[in-house]
Amino acid sequence: MLFFDSMLPPQQIQSKKSSSYKADGETCKITYGSGAISGFFSKDNVLVGDLVVKNQKFIEATRETSVTFIIGKFDGILGLGYPEISVGKAPPIWQSMQEQELLADDVFSFWLNRDPDASSGGELVFGGMDPKHYKGDHTYVPVSRKGYWQFNMGDLLIDGHSTGFCAKGCAAIVDSGTSLLAGPTAIVAQVNHAIGAEGIISTECKEVVSEYGEMILNLLIAQTDPQKVCSQVGLCMFDGKRSVSNGIESVVDKENLGSDAMCSVCEMAVVWIENQLRENKTKELILNYANQLCERLPSPNGESTVSCHQISKMPNLAFTIANKTFILTPEQYIVKLEQGGQTVCISGFMAFDIPPPRGPLWILGDVFMGAYHTVFDFGKDRIGFAKSA
DSSP, X not given: OEEEOTTSOOOOOOGGGOTTOEEEEEEEEEEETTEEEEEEEEEEEEEETTEEEEEEEEEEEEEEOSHHHHHOSOSOOOOOSOGGGOGGGOOOHHHHHXXXXXXXXXXXXXEEOOOTTOSOXXXXXXXXXXXXXXXXXXXXXXXXXXXXXXXXXXXXXXXXXXOSTTTTOEEEXXXXXXXXXXXXXXXXXXXXXXXXXXXXXOHHHHHHHHHHHHHHHHHHHTTOOHHHHHHHTTSSOOSSEEEEETTEEEEEOTTOOSOHHHHHHHHHHHHHHHHHHHTTOOHHHHHHHHHHHTTOBOOTTSOOEEOGGGGGGSOOEEEEETTEEEEEOHHHHEEEEEETTEEEEEESEEEOOOOXXXXXXXXXXXXXXXXXXXXXXXXXXXXXXXXXX
16 A cells, blocks of 8 residues: 655655555656656555545556656655646546545645745645635635636735736646746846846847837837737738747747747836836836846746845735635745855746737646645536735
């Protein structure tokens, strides 16, 4: 029998010691966002808390290609997505629990403890939720696409102001396996600017704002379709051949007159300028703001650092879900790490661009789930959020 217990030390499966073990032999490989595993399928009874899940199909990993897998203090990965994305048709453990009628209710729920000094890191409950770990009622939103736990969310607000890119809605995934919040570069750059996070300076971005910013601004004032602005200024050209960048669909000329980088930056500039126009800012302020964002673009290879001394001065950020506002305070979206005896603070936001039709997409990881107790209701295909307690 296999045991799932966070208090056990790291260990390998010793199948010969289990009388309920059944060999399968089918080989497999799974690629994750930061590495991959390969191995073979097996079956055994799995003990989760006091529940015995019989004949659960799982992977015995024989090869791991990631520093995370090597240094991480864990024995394996417990996939909790929908069976639509399961490898080898292996049912997620919650589906096996449901089929074997082990649960009082067809849900599982997460409480993540963000106190680094606490003895308990959190709680995963199958079949219900612990009322000690949330306040008030949960707000539920339907699953929009099975696979990951995906739903339709609204805007991201900075100190109550729209960031524009998701003003008409974006897709979002709730994922306990993602440490931070991942979203479109166009929005994360605005977050970096608002909280004073370290960014990278883009010469292409500054060139676009300097040479084309006023033209973009005038086209938007003239109510030109925002998705056609960059083609009209000559950075994303028409020929009917479609390309995507930063989650916005564009069209590229056969002669490829506008580079992908310039086209991508132009599309972000359109988002920034259009959003500032909604705030009735002057032309000078709008172009200056866009130029400043060119110095705050998030690095695609890492997190953005911030000053730990400035946290109290940072704005609240908020996601709109099911027409309700879910606020994250600076203390909640800034992550503190200990490095060499010193405290380093990083932004809880990282850039992650998914093109249409799947994107634009947000991944609400542990930073969000730490602030909001999360219920995954597979009986009614919905997700619920309530303030963590």
